Amino acid sequence: MSNEHKSVERNSAPRVPPRWFVRTAWAVHRGIYRVTGGKVGLRRPRPHSWGTMRVTTTGRRTGYERSVILAYIEDGPNLVTMAMNGWSDGDPEWWLNLQAHPDATVELADGSRFVRAQRAVGDERERLWDSWRQIDRHLDEHAALRSTETALVVLEPRPEPRRLS
Template identity: 40%
Template sequence: MKILAEKIGGSRLFAAVASKVAPPVDRALYRWLGGRTLGAGPPTLLLTTFGRRTGRQRTVPLLYVRDGERLAVAASNWGRERHPEWSGNLLANPRALVRLGAALEERRARLATSEEREKLWPRFIELWPAYAAYQRRCGREIRIFLLEDARSSTANHPC
């Protein structure tokens, strides 16, 4: 099953189609179902960033991995050469809103250190095997962001 998920999920055709169809459908279903999933799919959250040029809120559905109290997300952009816009937004402004189930939380994002990335990356591949194909195809290191509790990190990074 993992090989099939990597082969299909990692194909350029899947990425081209899914990148257009999945985000709006996932956002709508996530909100309509209150964060519940229709099946045993991978854990998903809605991440809202603030546009680095416009300041407008941008919301994307993302798979995530738990790392203690932190949540980790991978900026794979479906294996494209460019980083996704939301990751650039987080680099410019680490404040983020995370909808996890019915709960909406403010989080502070930061890039994972190389040690954290080394620990987390295999967990992302286990979660969605197509990440391995994305990494091979994109020609860049896929950014991993840690979303930390904004209250515990506000002393170091005011919003």
């Protein structure tokens, strides 16, 4: 490959599917999950690959439960995801909901758990970003498409809420 071609390749923007395609893929994924009763659509992370989980939040305006399927990696007992909104600007609704109501439930391929969300900052964010970078070598280029920093959301285990009798 010529040096000129390498220079052009390095400076070209990363390829991201059109927004309609991303939204359709999300809808299809959720549909498969629903139709199979949750038997298909979630998976554990593997070496050099992220997993998928279903996160149920409380709507910040409605108070209703809202669910979304997200990619995640594990960091000890914590689950880590990116609030990237398909690499578009703006925060995704689920992250806005978690900022207002940080307690949530996640469904994983091997069961569910109660979690509390927080934004990773400082050294923790850098360490976790590096972990994601090990999975996606184009992470920095994709993140550069957004005008604001992509939040890394840490979902820490929390005890099961008490039931009122």
